[in-house]
Amino acid sequence: MRILVTGAGGNIGRAVVSLLAASGDSVVGLSLEPAADLPVDRLVVGSAGDPAVVADALGDGVDAVVHLAARPSPNHGTPLEVFGGNTQATFVVLDEAARRGVRRLVFAGSYAMFGTAFSPHGAHPPYYPLDERAPLQVADPYALSKQVDEATGAMVALRYGASVVSLRFPYTVGWEQLHRMADAVRANPALVAHDSWSYLHVDDAAEAVRLALTVPLSGFHAVLLAAPETLAPWPTEDLIREHHPDTPIRAPIPGRSTPIDTSAAAALLGFRPARHLPL
Numbered sequence: 651m652r653i654l655v656t657g658a659g660g661n662i663g664r665a666v667v668s669l670l671a672a673s674g675d676s677v678v679g680l681s682l683e684p685a686a687d688l689p690v691d692r693l694v695v696g697s698a699g700d701p702a703v704v705a706d707a708l709g710d711g712v713d714a715v716v717h718l719a720a721r722p723s724p725n726h727g728t729p730l731e732v733f734g735g736n737t738q739a740t741f742v743v744l745d746e747a748a749r750r751g752v753r754r755l756v757f758a759g760s761y762a763m764f765g766t767a768f769s770p771h772g773a774h775p776p777y778y779p780l781d782e783r784a785p786l787q788v789a790d791p792y793a794l795s796k797q798v799d800e801a802t803g804a805m806v807a808l809r810y811g812a813s814v815v816s817l818r819f820p821y822t823v824g825w826e827q828l829h830r831m832a833d834a835v836r837a838n839p840a841l842v843a844h845d846s847w848s849y850l851h852v853d854d855a856a857e858a859v860r861l862a863l864t865v866p867l868s869g870f871h872a873v874l875l876a877a878p879e880t881l882a883p884w885p886t887e888d889l890i891r892e893h894h895p896d897t898p899i900r901a902p903i904p905g906r907s908t909p910i911d912t913s914a915a916a917a918l919l920g921f922r923p924a925r926h927l928p929l
Contacts, residue, residue: 652676656698657718659685665856680707698739704746714863715747717757724768724792736795741802748810756862759816763796766844774894781911800872807870815862816872820848822855828927835881843893847880848910851925861919873915879906883929
């Protein structure tokens with residue numbers, strides 16, 4: 651396929667571009683900054699929120715789009731820059747591509763859209779294992795931008811008959827950062843309680859993107875992703891009882907298993923993470 655990847659120079663973007671190129675796909679990269687080392691056939695430098703830049707990146711046509719360009723937290727700019735920038739870029743990329751006939755669109759959702767990750771009020775998950783049906787507690791501009799992004803994805807699927815997938819990533823980095831975070835969590839498990847101690851290796855994230863581009867599906871789908879075990883060395887249910895004492899545990903969570911229900915990603919995409927952090 652010929653695939654446009656926005657945010658190609660970013661953390662997940664680099665892993666996605668590398669995997670797609672190694673799989674024999676032709677990749678067009680869109681990056682806010684020059685990135686000469688990316689294995690792309692063409693690199694467009696500019697903002698994913700600029701229709702002219704996106705039109706240039708789409709060029710003579712692509713078969714699919716992976717939209718990863720975004721400000722990654724509410725701390726990466728003013729509230730308006732985070733919310734406005736993220737939602738504008740998602741609308742521009744998905745709508746511009748779908749209007750040109752692109753029918754497979756994948757974009758970066760986030761666990762943070764539940765509202766606990768950056769809550770100013772110390773919000774707790776409504777229940778565990780947490781799944782895609784859990785009610786949102788949005789109280790920050792980043793979570794709100796991800797909620798709106800998924801509404802945009804659903805609109806594009808309905809309006810243009812496109813197949814659209816939102817991959818709700820947790821904390822997603824490479825081995826060095828994962829080991830560093832695991833050490834920090836060992837010293838202070840409360841550090842990532844708001845993220846439910848979940849994580850995903852960036853190369854597994856890239857594989858989830860590849861599957862979302864290729865498996866047969868239709869309409870709009872949002873799925874949670876996570877490695878099968880947490881960043882913490884203690885039993886997950888003990889962590890929940892200590893840090894989220896009022897959150898009910900609806901089904902057993904054995905050992906260090908993630909409290910994130912990833913069965914939807916397994917059923918829809920056949921996705922099962924291959925990289926586990928040994929603790």
